[in-house]
Amino acid sequence: MTDFDDIPALMHNMGARARAATSQLAKAGTTQKNAALNAAAAALRASVPELLEANAKDVTFGEEKGLSAAMIDRLVLDESRIEAIAQGLEAIVALPDPVGDVLANWQRPNGLDISRVRVPLGVIGVIYESRPNVTVDAGSLCLKAGNAVILRGGSDALNTSKALHACMQAGLDHVGLPVDAVQLIDSPDRALVGAMLGHATGFDVIVPRGGKSLVERVQNESRVPVFAHLEGICHIYVDGGADVQMAAKIIANAKMRRPGVCGAVETVLIDKALAAKAADILGSVEAAGCTLKVDPIIAATLPDAERASDEDWSTEYLAPILSVAAVDGLDGALDHIERYGSGHTESIITESADTANAFLKRCDSAIVMHNASTQFADGGEFGMGAEIGIATGRMHARGPVGLEQLTSFQYQVRGTGQTRP
């Protein structure tokens, strides 16, 4: 039984076991890691009754607690969702193993041969909320890159997470890898999150997966580097040189394909030169059911639209609502984005290659786009396979965080007896 009374000691113990597991993981080849993931998928498929039983406990408890229907839906597992989680494991098996990749190689005049080689990052902490599949998705992504991971799921899904975690450990055990490579914090005590965030030497990075309040807490309290984005206040700038039809089509997609994802556009900036065409630019997104909140200049051509308040420019709606402002060309757009943006994803619509290049060069966000929907801000769409999240920090990982971003590197120097003069 775990002793939850001495939380710092518990966290140090888990961290030390995770760190010890990393040396075995570093030695493990791709074949062994993939075998563990496949064995975990098999264990999931063989454990459907146990998984459903554990999940039923969480669902019952959640209903008694009065969780919203949306939250219950996030929590609930059925056979097809379990099969999807198992297939997710197999998708990670199919991804190339980044460990051992030679990132660069060069020779020095004295004959030394220097390589920069990918190695695992180390110990990763993942803090998430009520989606139990994160236990497997994040755990397997970290493992494939050779890392140990300590998972801290939401208390509402604790029984389900424990059952899923048991399958992951069964997979590790099946191939002789240490089960400490994937650990789950088996308690709903919120103090454990604080202990994770404060354990600067235990974790190499913490990844929060969840809503703004979780990410905010992690960013504010963590002594450990964090891969995260707090908000996705994404902009589309419709330049004076834009193809208006293309702009309309991209805006409708960027907002309405899935209004609740972090890459959904929240504010459209229209070059004043095109303000008279606002109705054409915004027609598609409005027809798709989006509410517009517009500034006075845009209101001149869209008199029925709701007026935006100052607060709208810094609001991530995550809903079918779009704020719209007229700006003074490229400089005006960049000023607005610098002032209100969250550094996530911005796109310019224009037929001018020069203006597009200036926007891409001068806009300081993790992802900048030309003539494309902001909903492409996603590791899968970038061709990275799975992602653990999107980062707006500037250190190590930025944009979609996939397998490669979950690695570090080392320098390997090969000589023939060289000494330094």
Add this chain to the structure above:
Amino acid sequence: MTDFDDIPALMHNMGARARAATSQLAKAGTTQKNAALNAAAAALRASVPELLEANAKDVTFGEEKGLSAAMIDRLVLDESRIEAIAQGLEAIVALPDPVGDVLANWQRPNGLDISRVRVPLGVIGVIYESRPNVTVDAGSLCLKAGNAVILRGGSDALNTSKALHACMQAGLDHVGLPVDAVQLIDSPDRALVGAMLGHATGFDVIVPRGGKSLVERVQNESRVPVFAHLEGICHIYVDGGADVQMAAKIIANAKMRRPGVCGAVETVLIDKALAAKAADILGSVEAAGCTLKVDPIIAATLPDAERASDEDWSTEYLAPILSVAAVDGLDGALDHIERYGSGHTESIITESADTANAFLKRCDSAIVMHNASTQFADGGEFGMGAEIGIATGRMHARGPVGLEQLTSFQYQVRGTGQTRP
């Protein structure tokens, strides 16, 4: 006049001005940044009398305070040292500008073109001790990579640092770049260091340059990511398959070339199979004036050598002292390094390519070497030009931290109207 009474407000103000400078720096091209560095070099050469006068104040104060001769030597400037600092600026002008480099480029099946492009890292804090040249060396390296930098030098060199900093700002001003791009904290108050370390949103990274106690404080207190190494407890493992003469030559160089640098070897591990040849392996380093501290097995062949205590294995001597242990082959060497090493630099001496490859793969240090002196652990020797230090962390930068490691990246996505299905 600066108000040093409200330290958090002062630090936030400096941070905000540095952040504001970054947008102008991001727009500045290589030519303008280089012109600023050349103008700073010219300002240094034109300010020799003022620099010597400021430096004389620090030296007098240091002597009154009773600083050691070594510390005074570190502090003192003369015409040739000022010329060397100016030439250091010109050497950074000569380095390629990493900003704008396309790190990767690929196309997606839907026609999207994705590039990963280097951009400046942002705002860098540098905390250093009594070497006033760091004001210029670190400031110019950060600037060349498009970053704003806030410098906090040691109080013993404050007048000199201020005079050097004035030349850097003259260079910026000369070419129309914001002087806030290179700021100096103009007060010896140690609370300002705490304010830097606690200002999580103000700095993207902190680089401590100095002794172990400074680095330790920064690592323990910082809420900001840190590029640093606490110690360089570097190992050379002499494998059973080593060329004994090569081992002797490399060990002598790795210790005695400069015993005080972080890449100097501190412990030699000798395969038990070669223990009888310890005298041959260690003869050169001993002849060069190094004191040996040996374990019982090595003592059998070197009976006159001092015995090592347990503490020796985790001691960074930074002096002509070397600890020597016999180990059970490669596994024994790796176990010893994992237990006592600091993750900096380790080298294996062997003629066996297989054993060398196993060592390079399994040894988890920032730099691992085969048949080469650990004193090559240096950005210049790696061909990176100047370095701001060596990092043993696993995030973002590892090993020598040069211009490229002082950058971040962004994704630039070019489309032709794509929307996400």
